Amino acid sequence: MLKFSYQEHIKTYYYDTRNQDFTQPTLTGGQSADVCVVGAGFGGLSAALELAERGKSVIVLEGARIGFGASGRNGGQAINGFEDGMDAYIDDMGLEKARKLWEMSLEAIDIIEQRIAKYNIQCDWRKGYATLALNHRRMDDLVTIEQTSREIFAYDYMQLWNKAELKQYLGSDIYVGGLYDGNSGHLHPLNYCLGLAKACLDLGVRIFEQSPVIDLDVGKSKVIAETAEGSVTAENVVLATNAYVTSLPKRIQRGTARKILPIDSFIIATEPLDQETANAVINNGMSVCDNNLLLDYYRLSADNRLLFGSDSSSNKDMVQVMRNNMLHVFPQLENVKIDYGWAGPIDMTINAKPCLGRIASNIFYAHGYSGHGVALTGLAGRLIAEAIEGDDERFAIFESLKSPSVYGGRIVKNLATKIGVKYYKWLDKYR
Ligand SMILES: Cc1cc2nc3c(=O)[nH]c(=O)nc-3n(C[C@H](O)[C@H](O)[C@H](O)COP(=O)(O)OP(=O)(O)OC[C@H]3O[C@@H](n4cnc5c(N)ncnc54)[C@H](O)[C@@H]3O)c2cc1C
Structure with a gap:
């Protein structure tokens, strides 16, 4: 024990x-x-x-x-659905039960919004979330998710973005595209x-x-x-x-x-970015994850810090590792100071x-x-x-x-x- x-x-x-x-x-x-x-x-x-x-x-x-x-x-990202998309659930339990699960995952987002309103919880809740792909094979996974959500579950909050469309909102060149979901969001956990x-x-x-x-x-x-x-x-x-x-x-x-197989996840928070620098990182208020298995996730805080997280195994100098991860995505932040770094176990199942x-x-x-x-x-x-x-x-x-x-x-x-x-x-x- x-x-x-x-x-x-x-x-x-x-x-x-x-x-x-x-x-x-x-x-x-x-x-x-x-x-x-x-x-x-x-x-x-x-x-x-x-x-x-x-x-x-x-x-x-x-x-x-x-x-x-x-x-x-945590990263504060409230994302509907489940980690691996819905297709595995449809295969495992049939469409009817999978549909109930999907609907409940949408209810999960509603619950957050209802509680914030009912109990006047000040936690910087903001809608908008994108999953981004680092290569074309993983972009195909996003295309499948969008298709399943729209055609099977009649969910119309999602938009597929190609590289150029994504660039309108995100100041990084490393992704081939993404899937935006206007109903998921983020908060100060x-x-x-x-x-x-x-x-x-x-x-x-x-x-x-x-x-x-x-x-x-x-x-x-x-x-x-x-x-x-x-x-x-x-x-x-x-x-x-x-x-x-x-x-x-x-x-x-x-x-x-x-x-439960706890996977360590790490987050750094930069110093507050001036508005111009912040806009050159994310300019539409969304939170972001890539669709790697060990993923990067990030968003701007209410005071314009970049909160950047990655799943990884521990290393002696995690802040340095995390800073390198962040600079890989946003090289323009080379001169930005890191004010915080912390870790916690993510509750993964196999x-x-x-x-x-x-x-x-x-x-x-x-x-x-x-x-x-x-x-x-x-x-x-x-x-x-x-x-x-x-x-x-x-x-x-x-x-x-x-x-x-x-x-x-x-x-x-x-x-x-x-x-x-x-x-x-x-x-x-x-x-
Ligand atoms: C760094 C990090 C980033 C993450 N980012 C995201 C994200 O962006 N989006 C997302 O959806 N999920 C994210 N997660 C996962 C998410 O935070 C968790 O799934 C969620 O918070 C789990 O909530 P919980 O109440 O079940 O557990 P916890 O918040 O871990 O609460 C468990 C509590 O139980 C207490 N406890 C343990 N043992 C005992 C005991 N014997 N007696 C009494 N109390 C006990 C602990 O002290 C703890 O307070 C992240 C997790 C981490 C660590």
């Missing part, structure tokens, strides 16, 4: 520009609630909010701080997360920070979640620990931890399918969003709330998605991740 020793936020651009600063107490003594949620990232807070809106009493136990995990430090937490608190949810769950006592009708200094007795438990799932006792992780399920009839988990967690976590929370209320039809569609397990302990997993990263790098170069 991974000892949970994370206590405070790491230093990021997001942390330094947070617009709320509140701490919650550590759990002491015994408490009870209808539902106990473990983990205060987007996933846990979304479940808590949905349940509180439906009148349930909810306690959230967070091992470190609200938004400490991926939710407080920590401020969105803190906004969700505030909405939860206003609805009476009790959140305890620095209260890692160290054991779960699974009874027939109640579960007791134990921390070092207290416990919560609840009818249902939601595990939203994501890439940190190995912090839970082995007997609780069961097969679920084996599905086949990039999200992993939602139950380890007992009253213990739910959701993780493995594979680069789509900013949007899908909101949906996962809603589906778990529906299932707890007795309607698990939509949750069951996600539950039926299968991803292969990675067997072995942490050392084997680390090795598998390293080999996987090397293999992906090779594929990105030659495929």
